[in-house]
Amino acid sequence: MKKSSLSRLMLVVCVCALALAALGGCSKKPAVVTAPAPVEQVAEPIAEAPKPEPVEPAGPDYANLDPSQYGIEDVFFSYDQYDLGDVSMGVLSKNARILKEAGVTLMVAGHCDERGTIEYNLALGEKRAKAARDYLVSLGVPAGSLKVTSYGESRPFSNGHTENDWAQNRRAHFERP
């Protein structure tokens, strides 16, 4: 009997359960945040008028907003690179201030342009996401509030094949987990 008799075969399949994170991530309509009506102060000539309660403006409903709606920005990378430039570090500093206030848990997802191999791009995307995550943590964002994943080249933001499209697709993107 031939060695490669195909009656019994075994496969190893590397399954990247990239889950459904981002599918749910961007589809929901953001809840509308209504600013409280300003409290009208009527001048009354009566002394000892009750002092109006100081009204705090309600904060954004972070849990139901896409991170971009409360000022979180993505960071972009050069071809085949995962180090953060000055611009990216500036963006992440701003993100860090917002995240510390918001106290939300976010997913940092690494993306790559279509060039290169699928496997290498999955690894590269993870490196990009971790670079962004690690810098945020170094700025005081709790490590537990940032998850990382990589979509490699599988979820491009721009579907064209020019350098402009590719530049859009090399990023660490922030999304609801």
Place this chain on the structure above:
Amino acid sequence: MTRLLKFAFLAAALAIVTAPAPAVAQGGRAEVEIDHTAKAVLKTDLRMGDFRALSDGKEVQETAARLREIVANDLLLSGLFRVGGNGFKPAELPFSWTIDATVEATAGGGPVTVNLNLLTWPDRQLVLTKRYRPGPDQVRTTAHHFADEVVRTAVGSEGIALTRIAFSRGRGDRRDIFVVDYDGEGLLRLTANRTLNLCPDWSPDGAETASGQVKQVIAMEGLNLGADWSPDGKELLISLSKGGDPEIYRITPEGKIIKRLTVSPAIEISPSWAPNGRELVFTSDSSGTPQLYMIDREGAGKRRVTFEGKYNDSATLSPNGEWLAYAAREDVVTQIIVMRPGGEDRRVVTDASWRNCEDPSWAPDGRHLVFASDRTGASKLYVYDVVEGGFRQLTFGNDPDITPAWSH
């Protein structure tokens, strides 16, 4: 449960029909001297003779016609023969072959009886005869089995007519594992679990029971990428990023780590065993760009293999150890490269008209290579013949096909 967990699965292919065991070969072996050292580049002439239906009936007629077509195609695809029909006049020197067959209804009913014969040409000495009783769904397997017997007898090498190619089909992060026969027939879907199934690999032996079930092997935090079975089937190579960035590990088929082989802050992925099982090739970007390296199975003796180009990945050594195939960035597209493991004879197999090509995988004959190219838009699989330099398209359709793995 975080969503960054990625899973590797052990999948068991659906059992195919067992290759019909040939009945005892009949007829004496002819006294034929066969020079097995002849270079494969020199094709042997082979004439497809008559495949005669000896009894009436649709199944007998159809079986004869299908067998002739499939055997001829197998021998053509092997690259080893110049195949012709009845009118073909094979060269008489140094030697040539002819194949004929008879198909007849079996006394007492049941599957038809097939006799397939390999004879020398033109003196018609019988060298090989095989008898089969294939059911209607076993005609293809029977033809493939006989074609491999012809290759073994006439050329002295192992044929690939019974091999198959596993691959990932789908878009984005919804991809499933499919299997197709080496000639593009018999497409079969193996998974339907609505996640990203990538990088299948065949175990070297058939030791695991097949039932169509998918078994999870490893689910570490981070990326679990690119499992590759060791030649003895006892362990796997995998790239895991659970420690921070992807590193190469040897694991058991149960998912237990045997040994971590690389330690660096860079990306280490795409591990692939050398056929001797003592070394492996992998990709590391520790130099600043992804390049190929080899180390031994204990992680020692690291040496860089590629120095040309800024992007080399997905390396795999041919089963005879003679060739290294990999994917490399050439200008703006990724192309398939074949070279000797020592770096000699480097040639770019594809050109820009093939657009992006990746994930080469060797056939067990060490001559044919399957890879993915998006030259028609969606990524499809193609087979390359290293000896002759020809290509053929293996899979069709609109869904992208990636990460092919040729069975052993």
